[in-house]
Amino acid sequence: MLATRPRLILERRIRAAPAKVYAAWTDPEKIRRWWGPDQGPTTRAETDVRVGGRFRVCFRTMDGGEHEVVGVYREVVPDRRLAFTWNWVSAPERESLVTVEVAPDGEGTLLTLTHEEIVPDTAHDYVRGWSGSLDKLARLFA
Numbered sequence: 001m002l003a004t005r006p007r008l009i010l011e012r013r014i015r016a017a018p019a020k021v022y023a024a025w026t027d028p029e030k031i032r033r034w035w036g037p038d039q040g041p042t043t044r045a046e047t048d049v050r051v052g053g054r055f056r057v058c059f060r061t062m063d064g065g066e067h068e069v070v071g072v073y074r075e076v077v078p079d080r081r082l083a084f085t086w087n088w089v090s091a092p093e094r095e096s097l098v099t100v101e102v103a104p105d106g107e108g109t110l111l112t113l114t115h116e117e118i119v120p121d122t123a124h125d126y127v128r129g130w131s132g133s134l135d136k137l138a139r140l141f142a
Helices: 018-026 028-034 126-140
Strands: 008-014 042-047 056-061 064-079 083-090 091-105 110-115
Touching: 018 028, 018 083, 018 091, 018 110, 018 126, 028 042, 028 126, 056 126, 064 091, 110 126
Parallel strands: none
Antiparallel strands: 008 110, 042 056, 056 064, 064 083, 083 091, 091 110
16 A cells, blocks of 8 residues: 655635736745745745746745755646645755645635645644745735
8 A cells, every 4th residue: 555645735815816826926026025934034036937947946944044945837827826846955855746726716816725745854844834935925915
């Protein structure tokens, strides 16, 4: 029997149109405003938003930790859905997959983030990391 890797699903209701929320995931300037689990800065964000294109985000946490993640876009549906691989530069063999879906929700957007195929890893708390990031993203539009 094959063991399955953990999966995380988080939702946020955001007070902005889906196109604006999607842009916050694809525009490097916008990514720098919200990425990361706490108030530490995002020091670099690069995107090539197309299937096969790559992204890179570097951020610093309040405890002084430096983190860098890279990936490849697997699915790009403008204003609706992004799917991309997730690799910590410090552990490139631990690839996982992130899918972000945005859908109209009343006067705003319902964002659903699914992070799957997570390699068990004591160094990264994905629930805390994504929760902090999504909270910051929602505050951009509050």
